């Protein structure tokens with residue numbers, strides 16, 4: 102497998118997962134935030150929106166990080182990263198989807214309007230509104246891990262990998278503060294994992 106990667110982006114999820122599962126992964130770092138590269142026909146052929154990550158595995162090309170995580174777990178895993186109990190599995194799916202579909206969305210809005218878009222295209226009013234929506238998501242995480250180390254209880258799972266990137270983004274955008282102490286503790290715990298460290302530095 103080969104991942105097209107930009108440091109500090111969602112490709113972290115795939116690099117981290119492969120590290121946890123001890124799977125070989127080729128990492129190609131690309132300048133995706135360079136406008137010309139992002140718009141190039143070669144890159145758009147792999148990633149229609151120009152975003153990272155992109156994963157290639159033989160004939161397969163994927164451009165959605167959560168789908169990559171599920172694909173790798175289905176095909177090469179799951180190790181002990183996916184629960185078998187049906188109740189845990191329901192929560193596992195919920196947290197995986199929540200991490201990207203609900204939580205990462207306002208965080209992405211903040212990133213777009215503070216960092217990614219050229220200054221003249223940024224809409225300042227989006228930022229406080231998105232931060233408020235992101236804090237509501239963090240309230241959900243905060244409650245979940247009040248009395249347990251990980252999203253599913255005592256056991257680390259791939260849902261924590263999905264959430265790990267969103268937590269990283271919430272710290273980077275200033276959404277994660279002392280107002281969410283359980284979430285801070287949770288994120289600190291995730292950062293202790295080798296896979297997280299390897300992915301963050303990649």
Ligand SMILES: N[C@@H](CCC(=O)N[C@@H](CS)C(=O)NCC(=O)O)C(=O)O
Nearest residue numbers: 110111151152153154164165166167
């Ligand atoms: N839902 C997509 C989101 C991909 C995404 O937003 N990637 C960001 C980096 S983490 C990106 O490429 N941003 C640059 C842009 O939006 O132009 C996924 O999980 O793969």
